[in-house]
Amino acid sequence: MSNETEKMTPDLRAFIEEWKDKPGNLIMVLHKVQQTYGYIPREIAIETSELLKVPLAKIYGVVTFYNFFKLQKAGKYIIQVCLGTACYLRGGDDLIKEFERQLGVGVNTTTSDGLFSIEAVRCLGCCGLAPVAVVNGDVHGKLEAKDVAGIIEKYRTLG
Amino acid sequence: MAKLTLDDLRKMRGERQKAMEMRDNSNKDAQVIVGMGTCGIAAGAKEVFTTLIDTLTEKGLTNVLVRQTGCMGLCHAEPTVEVVVADMPTVIYGHVDAATAKEIVEKHVIGKAIVEAKILEKPSVDIVKEK
């Protein structure tokens, strides 16, 4: 989980240097952090605070405000189930429940093998395919509860 | 590219307009246009795009341009493909999968016959052409 110590990558450091003096840089930098590590590691947040000269409290205030930023490392496969209105009306809620049931974890938590985490997201913009689930960028559309097992199996086989 | 002046811009527009009206960007006889918005891609537009290219290559057709465009708004029918062939009416296909893509090349582009069952309507008139 997140108690492994992350080191700041040269790429991230260069990005911070580039954005350092631009006004309103914090969120863009945090995006880069999340992109690099998959979450916002504590050590990196501290170092970022130092480099940007922004209080750590402010960084955490921002990180915890926005859904996009995570403080815990997510699973290898992130299952995002769309709960936009169209998907909800066509059973997105049931899909989430089925994923939760089959994986034995709730929304925003990761399976103990670190393979899957489930997220509920708002409108992925493919309402024509509702209900939709996205796994690491792959869109699975027009899903029914019975399709869930197959999807999990597919990624489990990939390991 | 050099910075444009006002005249450059106008000239460029004139030239491109002609090319677009001919529906022919590089002396090609036919164009296959794939809707590649998020919705289209989610529904499989990328697969359609590669199948089109593969089939065309396989058939040795070099006079067909395959290009992308944004969402046409026909979300229920994604992926959508518009086919422009000289001497034929322009047709939009919906619910295109790899098999249909292949069929489009074989029947429509080569055979000049419309592929059945998956034709859609253009959603509205074009206001840019409307004077």
Next chain:
Amino acid sequence: MAYQSYVLICGGTACCSGGADNLVTEFASCLEAAGLKDKVQVVKTGCLGFCEQGPIVKILPQGTFYVQVKKDDVKDIVAEHLVKGRVVQRLCYDPEQATDVVAEANIPFYQKQYRIVLRNCGVIDPEKIEDYIARDGYKAIEKVLFEMTPEQVVDEMLKSGLRGRGGAGFPTGMKWKFAQQQPKGQKYMVCNADEGDPGAYMDRSTLEGDPHSILEAMIIAGYAIGATKGFIYIRAEYPLAIHRLQVAISQATELGLLGKDILGSGFDFEIELRFGAGAFVCGEETALLQSIEGNRGMPRPRPPFPAVKGLWGRPTVINNVETLANIPVIINKGADWFSKIGTATTKGTKVFALTGKVNNSGLIEVPMGTTLREIIFDIGGGIRGGHQFKAAQTGGPSGGIIPPQFLDTPIDYESLAKIGSIMGSGGLIVMDETDCVVDIAKFYLDFTVDESCGKCAPCRIGGRKLLNYLNKISEGRGTEQDIADMRSICDAMNKASLCGLGQTASNPVRSTLQYFMDEYLEHINDKKCRSGKCSKLIRYTIDAAKCKGCTMCARKCPAGAIAGSVKVPHVIDPAKCIKCGACEATCKFGAISHG
């Protein structure tokens, strides 16, 4: 060899039930008889969308449209149109107006959609600036930068009557004027691309399909208000749109359409992207500005309005994507042209993301004043699966629910407000009788509770309380007093919340209470959910006539709620039943049902 003509016969569900299949065979035999078998191709197509007038037949390449075609009409179409090239007047949609060529463009149905914002979407390659330029792209900045003063640009906007498409409908020209009138100095132009309504994706499609139109509009706006810097605040959840915008910005910069001294006009303008990070409230102007500044996206009070004090305290204009997409067209075609489209108070068109229980879900653009009926039934092809229309929701979580009696309301800001909804950003969700209003209200409240920034007590606490009441009602524990309590919370949220999100968060509850009170009372008094959505209110019953007493259901029931002996009809104890549905799924005789 290409065919001479093509006959397209609509194969959509509605048309098929109207006999489209017969038409296919009829055409085949008539064409054979006329000797045109090899010259005309008959194609059964997908739904052509004009279901009300089905079955539809379209003849290409002329594009002639025949409506309500019957088997007997086929021989006339073949004999007149395909053989002699003459249009069959009586089968045209509007015989009065029928000319020799009745093209789709002349049929009112196809004018129900009128694409200004989406003019280039699905036409150009969004990653090629040349395509955009060819379609009159960057023509408006020629006019603006070389022929107009900033004041004239603002006047043109005021004259056009364009109103902000983000939701509230504030006149765009007025916004620009306020910012223009501020003392000179650093000003900012911001494009709000933080489209957050669940079920709305107009802006995403526009950005993906026509990114340059937004850049061009921002240059125009920047010139009008005196800003040299623009920001596009876009959802991080839209990677493709971000990519296309990045491509577009670099292309435009390379050509000198962005940057210093644009086209030699002396006007400088640059655009930067800023990503959102998953907060619906950041669609609210002041929260959005907070977010661009790198803060928690908590709204601040207005006034001062952003046009006076916005980003970093400087005058800032914020327009949403759809609003901006209109602007180059307004400049090119003129305010007069634009103001002729739409209704008295609301000009132009509106893009809707039409989704839910409708056949043709998709992105549509209609002139203001189009009715919901036209949108849902003509463009959307009616309700899926032969169900009944129950309600439509506009404006997402801030909007209201619209019952069938208002299907003929022409859409504009004022008339939607009058019936308790809002225009919103353009989500249009269609519901049928299998949807429960309590459940829908719950869905939206759940959303706003999740997305409330937590700053204001009325929104933070009120939203949660409303959701709790709705849960209570949907579980059959509600009382009529709850309704009264909910009303007072709605009122307090509406009046005492700081930002638009809080002020409107109770709208789904208010409007469902207004139009579907009977359903709420059913949930409360009869413990019944007519749509079967509220699972706690479902009752499973065994039809004694069908039950063979096989005991399967009783054995499957995890709650031990089913009693009965072998070969004797079983009974379900509703008090014990946990509504899991296992019994219904198990019964081989179809004796168990729920309602």
Next chain:
Amino acid sequence: MATEMISLEVNGVAVSVPKGSNLLVAAKAANVKIPTLCYHPDLKPGASCGICVVRQLVPSRTEPGKFVPSPKLLRACCTEAMPGMKIVTHDPDIVQVRRTVLELILANHPSDCLQCPRSGSCELQAIAADFGIRDIPFPKEVVHHENDTSTPSIVLNPDKCIKCGRCAEVCQEMQNVWALEFIGRGEKTVMAPAAGVKLADSPCIKCGQCSAHCPVGAIYENDETKKVWAALQDPEKTCLVQIAPAVRVALGEAFGLEPGALTTGKIYAALRRLGFDRVFDTNFSADVTIMEEGTEFVKRFTTGGKLPLITSCCPAWTDWMEKYAPDFTENFSTAKSPQQMLSALAKSYWAEKNGVEAKKVHVTSIMPCTAKKYEISRDEHMHATGQQDTDVVLTTRELARMIKAAGIDFDSLPEEKADDLLGVYTGAGTIFGVTGGVMEAALRTAYCLITKEAKPPAIDFKEVRGMDGIKTATVDISPSRTRWATSRRCWTRSARTSRPGRSRATTSSRSWRAVAAASAAVASPALRRTRFARSARPACTPTTRSPSSACRTSTPRSRPSTRTISASRGARRRSSFSTRTTRSSTSTRSRKMHGV
């Protein structure tokens, strides 16, 4: 310059208020006090509670010239009064909306007023009483969180928090500490330190400004009156008490006296009646501090030590400096604070003189600030006498509670005197109680020490324009001129300026440094020019002679600098933070700031 006035109408009454006033001010001009909950006059309006809503009358769209009530309500706290505005402060609808909002807030509040430390001074309680809330229609829901009792000074009780944001505002904008922030979003928002740590591991400096500004019982000082009652009951203990200068003014308020009323003699009397064996006055050790600091200044001034000299009397201030500006710790005076000096003297000098074993002496100190609770155990120097020098610190409020609990009729108490020897003091000690007083006292003492004149001149502090909260004075210690700077609000300043590219925090700490550097620059050339540089020798007063070592954090010669102290504290904290395994390359500053 005369303030520009603007005219508007409140409830039909024409009023005139200074330009820039909010509608609360405008309403007051029309004899209406609009109820507020989250608003605090010290702070930028947070606009979070939604209680202060008012209605504006706007021109009718249909009938020109007529004004109609606007359907939307405005928040009076954050709406600027504009010329010609027409405002309605109350109508049945507004009152109902306010009541519903209040009921909503109360529905999520524990409402255990009887056990609440803020009972009687709670703003929520007061407004609920004003509205006559008798029952709450909405179901009660209180989400339970653990209290944060990690610091000896302040307790966070998130259950009672109404998310007004005052604490974060004062912590960030006024104190520039950034220990508290809004964490989370929506209903899950809590006011807490970053990164899931407790307050003790955060940059918190225990100044207590958050608790002073909290409208409810969500942040309050750690109540230690029980410890004092226990000591008073212990026959083994000799209970001494010291009261700080600021307390004598503040305590009167707790008993309904005029703010600012001096109640010194009554406090001495009350303390004796509570059972303290000796009543001392921190003013005594304030004098000692002044002599120490003044002497130290003169020494540094004349022999070339680190200047400017920065006082170390305030534990919150030293904590802040160690965390945010560790490069300045060498500028600190090595003198202890008056509280610690008195306690150290009490357990050494006084105990010896009176033949009491030091460990049987119990020192309670009555202080105006919660940081003092933290100071008594902050490091080994606070154990100069072999045990903790000060045993318990009570704030003014806690003392008031003890007096009330004992039933002592404070008003009618006679004026008594403090006990010798640690109870006498001079005027310099007294002015410690006012902001900037330490500086003035030190300056006057230094003046006398250097010039050997008996009477210092009156020192006139001037606020530096554009730098809110910073005062400077120039004193002619002929022929050199020395510049002095002090900050107004406890110890730091609030910087409200914000511009693109710099967060407020950066701007503010940068300006602070600029000021510190500026005063250093001014002081140094003066040092070179002064002809007293070699000849002036620090004078010793009897009080500084024997107990001097007890009064310093360390002896000047072998002094482990404050920087070393802070580093060792840092090390202690680091080891206690278990999830951190390797030492990162971040500076001491960031480690301290983040409480790692």
